[in-house]
Amino acid sequence: MYIGRFAPSPTGPLHAGSLVAALASWLDARAHGGRWLVRIEDVDTPRCVPGADQFILSQLAACGLMPDEAPVWQSQRTTHYRAALDRLVASGHAYPCACSRKDIEAAQAARGTLRQRGAELPYPGTCRPEHGGLNGRAPRAWRLHTGNFSFNDAPAHSLSAESATNSIANVTPLRWHDRRLGTQHQHVEQAVGDFVLLRADGLWAYQLAVVVDDALQGITHVVRGEDLADNTPRQILLQRALAVPTPRYLHTPLVLAKDGQKLSKQNGAQALDVSQPLVALTHAAQTLGLSAPPAGTVGLALAAWRDEWARRWAAGSG
Ligand code: GLU
Numbered sequence: 001m002y003i004g005r006f007a008p009s010p011t012g013p014l015h016a017g018s019l020v021a022a023l024a025s026w027l028d029a030r031a032h033g034g035r036w037l038v039r040i041e042d043v044d045t046p047r048c049v050p051g052a053d054q055f056i057l058s059q060l061a062a063c064g065l066m067p068d069e070a071p072v073w074q075s076q077r078t079t080h081y082r083a084a085l086d087r088l089v090a091s092g093h094a095y096p097c098a099c100s101r102k103d104i105e106a107a108q109a110a111r112g113t114l115r116q117r118g119a120e121l122p123y124p125g126t127c128r129p130e131h132g133g134l135n136g137r138a139p140r141a142w143r144l145h146t147g148n149f150s151f152n153d154a155p156a157h158s159l160s161a162e163s164a165t166n167s168i169a170n171v172t173p174l175r176w177h178d179r180r181l182g183t184q185h186q187h188v189e190q191a192v193g194d195f196v197l198l199r200a201d202g203l204w205a206y207q208l209a210v211v212v213d214d215a216l217q218g219i220t221h222v223v224r225g226e227d228l229a230d231n232t233p234r235q236i237l238l239q240r241a242l243a244v245p246t247p248r249y250l251h252t253p254l255v256l257a258k259d260g261q262k263l264s265k266q267n268g269a270q271a272l273d274v275s276q277p278l279v280a281l282t283h284a285a286q287t288l289g290l291s292a293p294p295a296g297t298v299g300l301a302l303a304a305w306r307d308e309w310a311r312r313w314a315a316g317s318g
Contacts, residue, residue, distance in 0.1 A: 002034025004221045006060075006067075007210065009041045010052035014059045015269035016283060017225065017255040017262065023284040023309075024252045025223035026065050030307075031314035032221070038067040039213060043074045043081075043204045062274035063281055064302050072217075074209050081204045084212045084242060085142060085197055093241040094197055096139030097127040122193035140200035144207075146189040146237060174233045179250040181226070186233040195234055211235050215244035226251040227262055253287055278302050285309050289316070 006022045008014065014022065029036035038060065040053045057071065088094035099107070105115060107124045115121050127134055128145060173187040188195075197208040214222065214235075229251040239246050255263040263269045272280055281302070282292045290309050 001218075002029060002032040002220050003037065003218050004029035004032075004034055004223060005037040005039055005214070005217065005219050006065075007039045007041050007213075007224070008056050009044065009047065010049060010056060011044075011047045012049055012052055013055050013271035015255075015263060015272055016280070017264065017269060019059075019063070019272055019280060019284040020252055020255055020287045021223065021225045022060060022065055023063075023281060024250070024288055025221075027288075027306075027310050027313040028221060028223045028250065030310040034221070035068040036065075037069055037217060037219075038071040039217070040071055040073045041206070041209065043078075043206065043209045045075070045203065059272055059274050063277045064306055072213070074204075074213065077209070077213065078204060080212050080216060081198075081208055084208060088144065088197065088241055089142070091241070092129075093145055094142050095127060095129050095145060095194075096134060097123075097141050097143050097194075097196075098134050098137035098139055099123075099126050100140070100200075120192070122189075122191060123195070125194060128194065141196045142198040143194040143196055144234075144238060144241060146192075146194050174236060176232055176236055176246075176249065178229065178232070179248060181229065181251055184229070184232070186230065188233050188237055192234060207231065207234050207238060211238040211242065211244070214247060215239065215242065219247050221250070222247045223250045223252065226254050227264075255287055278305060281305070281309075288313075 004025050006025045008018060008022070026036050028034075038057070040056070042048045042053065053073070060066070085094060103126065104121055104123060107126050108115070108121045111124065113121065123143060125131060125147075127143070173185040175183060175185045178184055195207060196205045199205055210231075213219075229249075232249055232251075236246050257263045257267050257269065259267070261267055274280055282305075286292055290312050
């Protein structure tokens with residue numbers, strides 16, 4: 001059974017770029033005869049805008065993109081994230097970390113690595129248990145030990161500590177397949193290092209929340225924007241640590257802003273105008289390589305066009 005999802009962060013209204021991901025995930029679910037869920041990813045509360053969640057749902061509804069189940073809000077699911085972290089700690093996959101950003105920069109500078117502009121430094125593993133742990137310092141965040149995780153293939157929804165063994169495996173570079181981008185790889189331990197699961201400010205990290213929810217909701221196919229592709233190897237490591245299945249991934253083309261950058265709320269993307277939903281959907285469909293309604297058919301019912309695009313999507317995608 002195919003289960004897909006669209007997982008917007010309510011940091012503002014949908015824009016043209018986010019509609020591409022929403023439409024692609026909807027079309028893929030329809031093309032596979034599957035279910036399509038919407039999950040509001042509001043764990044990063046300082047970035048969330050009050051009311052943006054309802055506004056996004058109304059924009060989707062105006063475009064006729066209705067979820068097959070009631071949407072869920074990540075802010076109401078923190079007990080699941082806590083349970084998953086407890087299991088990761090019990091199985092030796094997660095550990096507490098006392099380092100501040102300054103400590104990480106200092107440790108990396110001592111190794112001759114300087115921070116590139118705009119890039120995060122990989123965590124150097126200072127607080128790893130095998131390096132002495134916290135050394136009496138107070139824990140700030142919790143991290144995944146990227147050099148130490150399980151490869152058990154457990155059934156869906158299994159987040160049990162028992163199924164996560166503590167095997168040490170040299171897993172690098174991690175290879176994964178994207179349905180559009182093809183084979184991808186990343187040496188997670190070198191590229192990002194032990195990444196954060198529970199932040200120093202007490203907020204759950206996106207990586208943990210998304211993996212736990214995809215597993216608990218039985219998501220079989222993730223379809224989302226290409227800007228998220230480089231999160232995938234981290235999410236696959238977490239899935240292995242939690243012994244949950246890895247969904248299939250498809251990362252969709254990005255809509256570029258005038259400056260050639262990815263269109264985002266940060267660079268002033270306009271809220272999606274859904275007063276003419278077929279126009280908005282046609283732009284999104286064109287980004288996905290689906291042709292526009294022929295001239296003269298603009299009056300055709302929205303639902304007819306969506307179904308036609310779903311047929312074309314099914315014909316063109318595996
Ligand atoms: N909430 C994320 C975003 O809006 C998307 C997460 C995902 O699809 O995995 O960027």
